[in-house]
Amino acid sequence: MMLELRDVSVARGGVPVLDGVGLVLGPGEAMVLRGPNGSGKTTLLRAVSGLQPVLAGEVSGAERVAYSGHADGLKANLSVAENLAFWAAAFGTRGIEAAMEAYALAPLSDRWAGNLSAGQKRRLGLARMLVTGRPVWVLDEPTVSLDAASVALFAAAVRGHLGAGGAALIATHIDLGLSEARVLDVAAHRAMAPLPGSDEAFL
């Protein structure tokens, strides 16, 4: 078991958005989060990664998570290779060639990250996951701005990761071509009743 959520509730801006979310991801498993805009996917993923506390319930495995959000965390003034090398060092791994390869970044390697097109930036952001060395990938709308070829690269990278015993939790609105992934619709967990939130005392 790589990641487990037991009866998790999360809030954003003081408002509970999701309630009673439970899921288990074993090695080699992927799960896709679905749900309309504003339903709380981003919030859940941030909580899973330990960036924000959960209101209730438990997350185990947060320390195994590599997170990738709506923003890519790129430095406009570093080259593509430098950006990737930094994250490799920060996560204590080495070797960025495989990651550059996987997302066809080699031709861009000397370009400054700030001078990439939207989709190229995204590819670089995704390549970062490969150098973290973390077994659980948590991805928030990873394929935004990607063309079909890049989506295929992404699907291949995820498959490779799963094949190597990793796990992935992916929020998305579009089809990723990952037929083996289970689907969790967060709309079913929409928080209705007042929860023991941070402002519970005031209700």
Place this chain on the structure above:
Amino acid sequence: MMLELRDVSVARGGVPVLDGVGLVLGPGEAMVLRGPNGSGKTTLLRAVSGLQPVLAGEVSGAERVAYSGHADGLKANLSVAENLAFWAAAFGTRGIEAAMEAYALAPLSDRWAGNLSAGQKRRLGLARMLVTGRPVWVLDEPTVSLDAASVALFAAAVRGHLGAGGAALIATHIDLGLSEARVLDVAAHRAMAPLPGSDEAFL
């Protein structure tokens, strides 16, 4: 004829990216730009909107264009309604209700734009097009982060715009559900030969 490009070449960061692009959009017509990441769609759209000069060729109708790029131009500290009202005032139109309606923003109207989810922000950015009153919409990957319902709202808004005699030029990687739109693949116009660019004098 609302927008016409004749043999347009554009460059980004001093490097020519597209060459010999021609297109004509009449009232009620929509065109979808396709092409892999980094092929120059954003660059072309910025040139069409008059934000950057073309290297060669001619654009007519730039003054009729309302542009929406990768960034939404929202102020985090203004409410949804205030953001929209500002753009209406800047473009000299009035009445934001129709736009709020079209993108189901009414329930969010008092929220600060900074506190919206990614898809909600995008919806607000798209609603801005409706208050510009401009006949030609130039949209760069408009449906990024949108869920299926919102994509349908978007398609309906575009149809409405076309039906009212407008035109639209849309760069996208995914299917928008606009079957009537013509498609232009910019990959076919990739700039190969060195063009008479700004650094021509040095070649």
Place this chain on the structure above:
Amino acid sequence: MRALLWRDLRLAVRAGGGFGLGLAFFLIVTVLVPFAVGPQTGRLASIAPGILWLGALLACLLSLDRIFALDFEDGSLDLLATAPLPLEGVVAVKALAHWFTTGLPLVAAAPALGVLLSLPGPGFFWLFLSLLIGTPALSVIGAFGAALTVGLKRGGLLMSLLVLPLYVPTLIFGAEAARRGAEGLAVETPLMLLGGISAGALALLPFASAAVLRVSLR
């Protein structure tokens, strides 16, 4: 145009009270000066007009920092440039909003801070007047600098660097007027020159700033 002014004022007031912050910075710099140069009243009095002018200038400069940068980052500037507003007008309105939210409060507060630095009696009026005439120039010159550095990461400091030399004439005449006033000398000449600089900057710089903005947006 009016909508833009309103929006900028509203943003300044809302964004964590951006409104009073220039003022607070001015206050703090003034307070720090005696800690730095020592508490002797005579010494403080002799440098008071100059330091107050310098403090006002720095407060102006810092708050100017992101006059266009925020709009650039979130894409609003692209959209404003394609809106049916003349870019010259946009620049002028943004400079005006900046003056309302920063320059004007500074002018009003300067006499009160003069007390802290033992500014001599007659100096108060002239300090006030010279700041009132000079700060609009600071805002438009600053808007020009902000336009030059829009889109550069860490543009803030670079902007300071570009703008400070441009501020020199304003500072010289403004501080000279305040100093002469404090010492009871004639102030007409520097005040008139200061007025000339303000008028000239207001009339011409918006055009330069708009041209620069167009290039930065490409």
Place this chain on the structure above:
Amino acid sequence: MRALLWRDLRLAVRAGGGFGLGLAFFLIVTVLVPFAVGPQTGRLASIAPGILWLGALLACLLSLDRIFALDFEDGSLDLLATAPLPLEGVVAVKALAHWFTTGLPLVAAAPALGVLLSLPGPGFFWLFLSLLIGTPALSVIGAFGAALTVGLKRGGLLMSLLVLPLYVPTLIFGAEAARRGAEGLAVETPLMLLGGISAGALALLPFASAAVLRVSLR
């Protein structure tokens, strides 16, 4: 950790020369002072150590502005917080990088600028030494302020407001040491107190800053 230091140094050097900008700001402020307070040598000499300290402090403050903000905006801070680096270490390293790129050049340049303000002969060494001891404290205190305001729009000025009062003790002891040095008096006590502040701030503030960052990222 080392990678982070390298990255920050490299970014500082690259980003439109962020490296030299603090220095340039320092230079310009120093140059503006005579314009503001008038050119009399005696008056300038008497305020020189204080003004140089104040200038260094402001240069430090301004360049500190976006120490975390840039990383927050582009999402790096989220990623750093999930990386296997202790956040306290991240804060300390970032403050260190800031000191290398801003504090150290300021220290080196201050004596040269002393000449411009006719700093008396013995003052040079003590100015240098007091800045060398004091600027690390400025960097860590500033990092704390930057952590408090990360994620706030227009955080820059608010940060100044929060940080400047915290700078008071450092400034007083630092400027006092430099002033006494320039006047040929004993400097041991203020220098030792300054050292104490620096050491204390270095030892404790990174923990406060990391706690604050964790809250801001939520």
Place this chain on the structure above:
Amino acid sequence: MSLWEYANPVRFIRLTDRVLPALSGAAVLCLVVGLVWGFFFTPDDYRQGSTVKIIYLHVPAALMAINAWLMMLVASLIWIVRRHHVSALAARAAAPVGATMTVIALATGAIWGQPMWGTWWAWDPRLTSFLILFLFYLGYMALWEAIENDDAAADLTSILCLVGSVFALLSRYAVNFWNQGLHQGASLSLDAEENVADVFWLPLLVCIAGFVLLFVALVFLRTQTEIRARRMRAILARERMA
């Protein structure tokens, strides 16, 4: 029932509602008695003339300026350690009161200084450290205003309060080191020879009591307001969710 029990917002409001009328009545009574006594029925000082009458405002305001910060410090600690919302909100509520007291102390001091020292302002250590305290109040309030999320704001401001207290203390010593003062020593100590004479002393005590009561009453009232505002935000947020 332990003291922590009152940290429940509802119970806090109920309790303070009960004591507020008496408290504000006592505050007004003390203030009126003390100030009228001091202003109309005390003699002039042989050196300072009628300006001694300023002491009835100046000293209580100065004391409350410091005590308000101490109260905020304690409340911040309680928030950090026990996470009682009321204490965070009480700290927030006290800040403007403390800041106003600081301004009163500064203003009356400045007005007093004009005839006594011949200047509105001197960089005396006591005066200077008050100015710094005022800056801390400003920063603290500005930070509260700038952050939207209430809990995050409480966390950040309480850490600022802690760190700020340390630096305020440091500043106090630094300022002492930097400049010798003109200001009166503490003459409220009971043993000193040059104690303020009883004629000034008694009304001053009444005024101090009045300021303390006023402070407590205002903090109670403002904390109630903050609680209500917070409750309203919470309810509205829920409604938005539904």
Place this chain on the structure above:
Amino acid sequence: MMPDLGKYAVTVLSAYGVSLVLIAALVGASLWRARRVRAALRKVETRRTAR
């Protein structure tokens, strides 16, 4: 009735004036905001219980 303040009349009176105005402003602002928030909360609560 008015005590003789001598040459310091302006000083003393302005000190009292400034302080009392500041206190009044503080108390007034606190009461005003208290009343406003209380009313707003009541409105919200009645709306909530009405449903």
